[in-house]
Amino acid sequence: MANSADLPPVCDYEGSDYRSRFWESGERAYEDQVERVALQRMMPPQGDTLIEVGAGFGRLADEYRGYKRVVLFDYSRTLLREAQEILGDDPRYIFVAGNWYSMPFVSGLFETIVQIRTLHHAADVPAVFGQLARIARPSATYVLEFASKKNLKAILRYATGQQNWSPFAPEPVEFVELNYDFHPRWIRQELLNAGFEPQQMLTVSHFRIPILKKMIPTSALVALDSSIQFTGNWWQFTPSVFVLNRSLVSQMAADDDEFFACPQCGTPLNSPVDNILLCSGCGLRWPVVDGLYDFKEPLS
Numbered sequence: 001m002a003n004s005a006d007l008p009p010v011c012d013y014e015g016s017d018y019r020s021r022f023w024e025s026g027e028r029a030y031e032d033q034v035e036r037v038a039l040q041r042m043m044p045p046q047g048d049t050l051i052e053v054g055a056g057f058g059r060l061a062d063e064y065r066g067y068k069r070v071v072l073f074d075y076s077r078t079l080l081r082e083a084q085e086i087l088g089d090d091p092r093y094i095f096v097a098g099n100w101y102s103m104p105f106v107s108g109l110f111e112t113i114v115q116i117r118t119l120h121h122a123a124d125v126p127a128v129f130g131q132l133a134r135i136a137r138p139s140a141t142y143v144l145e146f147a148s149k150k151n152l153k154a155i156l157r158y159a160t161g162q163q164n165w166s167p168f169a170p171e172p173v174e175f176v177e178l179n180y181d182f183h184p185r186w187i188r189q190e191l192l193n194a195g196f197e198p199q200q201m202l203t204v205s206h207f208r209i210p211i212l213k214k215m216i217p218t219s220a221l222v223a224l225d226s227s228i229q230f231t232g233n234w235w236q237f238t239p240s241v242f243v244l245n246r247s248l249v250s251q252m253a254a255d256d257d258e259f260f261a262c263p264q265c266g267t268p269l270n271s272p273v274d275n276i277l278l279c280s281g282c283g284l285r286w287p288v289v290d291g292l293y294d295f296k297e298p299l300s
C-alpha cells in the first residue's frame with residue numbers, strides 16, 4: 001500500500017459531462033452495442049461478486065444483473081452519482097470511489113473483473129494489473145478492453161507520414177496527456193507478468209468510421225462486427241481489443257465477512273458506523289456519503 005502522494009497520476013473525470021457528451025449525442029450506439037456483444041461473449045453471466053473498474057455512469061451496469069454483488073468503481077464521484085440515480089434502488093449495486101493504484105478491497109474478493117475503455121488512462125499499467133490480480137479470487141475471470149495502437153488507421157497514418165510513432169513498436173504511446181494506446185503483444189506480456197493468463201481475444205469496432213456509421217444502419221454494422229470479432233484470436237487491427245483472462249495467482253479467496261480494506265494500509269475494514277469506516281490498522285477514517293463509499297481521501 002502506497003501513500004497517495006507516491007502514486008502515478010490519475011485521469012480525473014470529476015465534474016465531467018462525459019455521459020451526455022460522449023454517449024448520448026447518438027453517435028456511439030454502434031460502439032456501445034458491439035462492446036456489449038463482446039462482453040457477453042466473455043463474461044460468465046452469473047456469479048457472486050463482480051467489479052467494473054472505471055464503471056463511470058454505469059453504462060454497462062445492466063449487463064451484471066446475474067451477480068449478487070456488483071461494485072461500480074470509479075475515480076469520479078460525479079459519474080458514480082449519475083449511476084446511482086439510475087440504479088440506486090437496486091441493492092446489488094455498490095458504488096465505490098477510489099484510486100485504482102490502491103484499491104480499497106481485501107485480497108481474493110472478486111469472481112469477475114471487467115474493465116472497458118479505461119486502461120487508456122493508465123500511466124502505470126503493471127501497477128493496475130497488480131492491484132487487479134490481488135483482488136481477484138483464485139481462477140477469477142478478467143475481461144479487459146484496451147485501445148490498440150496497432151490499428152488500421154494508425155498503420156495508414158504511419159505509412160503515409162502523418163504520424164511519427166510506429167504502431168508496431170511494443171511500448172505504449174501517449175498521444176494526449178494521460179491517454180495511451182497499447183500494443184496487443186505488450187498487453188499480453190504485462191498480463192502474464194501480473195499473474196493473468198490471456199485466453200480468447202476479440203477485435204471490436206471494425207467499422208468505427210464516421211461515413212460507414214452514417215450510411216449503414218447500426219443494426220447491420222453491429223451484426224457484421226459481431227460476426228468477425230472472433231478473428232481477434234489471429235490478428236488485431238481494430239482500435240478496440242477485448243481479452244479474456246484467467247487469474248493464475250495462488251491466493252486464498254476472501255472470507256465471506258470481509259469486503260473493504262483500507263487503501264492506505266490494507267487492513268480489512270468493518271461495516272461502517274455512523275457512515276464512517278474506521279481503519280483499526282492506521283486509524284484513518286473513510287466516509288460513506290449518501291450511499292457512496294468514498295476512498296479518494298480520508299476524513300481529517
Ligand SMILES: [Zn+2]
Nearest residue numbers: 262265279282
Ligand atoms: Zn489503514
